[in-house]
Structure formats: C-alpha cells, structure tokens
Amino acid sequence: MPANILVVEDEPAIQELLALNITQAGHNAMRALSAEIAQSLMRETIPDLILLDWMLPGISGLEFARKLKSDSLTKAIPIIMLTARGDEYDKVRGLEVGADDYVTKPFSPRELNARIKAVLRRRAPQMTDDPIEVAGLRLDPTTHRVTGNEKTIDLGPTEFRLLHFFMTNAERVHTRSQLLDKVWGDRVFVEDRTVDVHIRRLRNALSVSGHEDLVQTVRGAGYRLSEKSN
C-alpha cells in the first residue's frame, strides 16, 4: 500500500511539511523544488501521485500538469494541486488539465492525508499483460484468448480491449466517455452511443459461456462488470 509521492513545491518549509506528512502516513516522499527537477527525478522513478504547487518558478504547475497529462507515460499519474489561499485558483482550469483534486494552503494534515488516500484508492489499476481471471472468465493478454466454462470466447480487437479493461476494473461503473478514453484511446472522434453497440457485441460473445449478464448497465451512469446481480 505504500506509494511513491512526488512533492513539487518551491517553498522549502512547506515542502518539508508535506514530506513529513507523507512519510508519517506510511508513504515514500520524493521532493523537487521545481518542475524541471521533478522531471529529471521522474526519469528515475515514476511516482504514484504528484503533489503539485500551483505557483512555481520556471514552468508553472499548470503547465507542468498539462505536460504530464499529454505524455502517455505519465498521463495516468494522479495529481493533487496545491494552491495558496490568496491565489485565485481556477478550479475549472485545474481539473481541465487533469488534476484529480486540489488542496488550499494552509491545509490541515488530516485533510491532506484524506485526499491523498482518496486519490490513491480511486486510482484505476493499469492493464497489464498478466492473465486475469474474474467471475469464471479467464483472459490472457499475451495469447489473446478468452475462456469461460471450458468454452473459448471469440472477440474482436475492440471487444477484447473492452473486456480486458472491465476485468481489470471490475465492480466499478464507467461512463461512456471514460470507456472511450481508456479503451479506445486518444483520438476519440467517436460517438458515445458507439459504446453501447460494442457492449452489446461483447455481451453477445460472452453468452456462449453463459456470462452474458456479467456486463451490467447502470442507468444514467454507464456500464459495469460485476458478478453480483443487479
């Protein structure tokens, strides 16, 4: 459960405070006084979470966040923005760039830790090449095969990625746009409704092993893979 947390903060005292907090919460703190330093640090170790000061000398927090989110290697790293009370922090712009949360200084340690915990928990597991098994379904990314109840399930490429994602993030509800992001990838000139169709195709394919209602629709929210009934 311990995670690597990168603190990007130019004020030494505050950086120290943050690092202390993180350490006491059982995590490992990496420190950087600027975005530039952060970047070189990240060549060594990729952190699980970044605490990013809004105001930074050189590359600003906003810019840095944008840069991180545009690189597929670092895109998935959650970011918590730090803003001073006086700063007019534009929450919209912050979230737009992909910040997952933000905390205003001065912050209470409790609040900070709560948010760190929340963000880390929320973090979606990454799809790997490891075989994965959920609810009697087995998917092997390397051989590109799916089996359930002794039956082999035949899937198109998109359905395969879709199922892989669902199995990696089981139980969780995903909106159509989240699915487009995660399964379709970046260039999404695709209609939301298209997801529906692929869901149907996936369900259809899964029915050969009786797993047809593994993929559930949550009205008004999205879709979910769950073994529990609805």
Next chain:
Amino acid sequence: MPANILVVEDEPAIQELLALNITQAGHNAMRALSAEIAQSLMRETIPDLILLDWMLPGISGLEFARKLKSDSLTKAIPIIMLTARGDEYDKVRGLEVGADDYVTKPFSPRELNARIKAVLRRRAPQMTDDPIEVAGLRLDPTTHRVTGNEKTIDLGPTEFRLLHFFMTNAERVHTRSQLLDKVWGDRVFVEDRTVDVHIRRLRNALSVSGHEDLVQTVRGAGYRLSEKSN
C-alpha cells in the same frame, strides 16, 4: 456557492460594513439588529451561517447561540462570534455553546472573509467518490451501489444523487431549493414540490432495508437525513 449569511449586530455602521463585505464576497446578507429580529427573519429563510455579535441588547449573543444550538432545526447552522476588543470574551464559553469560530473587532475584511469561507467549506463537504457509511447505510459512488442490512437498494439516478448528498451532509436540514441546487444542478425550472416526490421515492426504496425513516421531514423547513428519531 453563494450562501445566505445572517448578520446579527446592533451597531448600524458595523452591520453595514459586515453586510458589504459579505455581498462583495458573493454571498447574500440578511441583517438583524437584535436576536429577536433575527429569529423572525429565520422563520422566512434559514441562513447558512450566522455572524453573531457577542454584545446585543435584549437577548445576548451567548444566549441566542445557546438557543439556536438547542433547536434541532437550527442546531447545524454554523456561528461566527463577533467580539469587541475590549470585551472580555470567554472563548471557552463561546465554543462551548457551539460557536464555530470568532472574530475580534475591529476585524480586517480579509480575515473575516477567510473565516467565513473556511466555515462554509467545513459546513458543506463536497461530494467525493469516496464510499460513505451513515446509519448502517453504505453508498459507494464508484460502484454505484447502495446497501443496507445486507440488502441491495435500487435507486434511480436522481434518487442516488439525492441520497449521496444527504449522506454527505447528514444531520443538516436542507430546504427544497437548496436540494434543487445541489442535487438537480443547473436546470432549476423545476417545482419545489418535485422534491417531495423524489423524497418519497427515495424513502420507498430505502424501506427494503428498513431505513425508511432515515429521511425526515422538518415541517416548514425542508428535509434532513438523520439516524436519530425525530
């Protein structure tokens, strides 16, 4: 984000100053020259926060605060005490009665606004994706599931948001328009009474786990989620 703030202050000049500050901070100021006036005002609108002068003609600030805190309808309203520098303000007694913060006159507008902001933020926790548990009910936004007493509770989208909001802000009374703001969001072309219907639907759904009277109605004011009985 804008809140109704009730200013109870007998000195007109100071009251004016306070109201000005509040308005400029984007909130709505209600004014009362005495606790008595404040009370009758509150029959109309329940404020989100009360700025209460320590020294008042008639009912004193302390008494008024105590009275407010002993009434279940007003209990949850945060109070910021205003004290003159000369006054021997007993912080202990003030906090004892339930004042959330206090400010000494003369105050700086910045400080006042900062405290108002802080109290308001503390008051209305923002809804997050974290699972919440209240009174044996468990709601998980990520899986979009609600359970109570081993039972799964089935909710429509609106009822889900409604319950989520109630659980996030438990024990507090919410007027119908507040609920429309927070749960329905922008499209407030909706009748107040519509809330009633959704409350009923929510109660109905909650009854499968025996939590039917978790949502209580406060006559003349609104609704509240509370585990304690009425």
Next chain:
DNA sequence: AATATTTGTCATGAATATGTCACATTGAAG
C-alpha cells in the same frame, strides 16, 4: 483483387426515469 471481418453510426422501439397534478393526510395555530 476478392472476400471476410471489424467498426462506427443511425433509426426504431422498448424500458425506465422524471416532473406535475389532483387529492388524501397530517400537523399546528387559534
């Protein structure tokens, strides 16, 4: 090149959710 597979989009009908009304109940003030 011919053929098969995959993919995105649309149209349509079915399922579900939503807002409002009319009327029944309830509660509080006098």
Next chain:
DNA sequence: CTTCAATGTGACATATTCATGACAAATATT
C-alpha cells in the same frame, strides 16, 4: 375541535436512456 397550510401519495403524460438490428465504410485476410 376547526381550519388552513404543509406534506404524503398515487397516477399519468412526457422525456430520457438504452438495446438492437441493419448498413456502409474501413481494415484485414486470402
């Protein structure tokens, strides 16, 4: 105990969301 306003409740028309089959364009396979 009346009376009146506030709230509960069932019904219903409308709006929204979703499932599904068809289809043409794009892509891969032979």
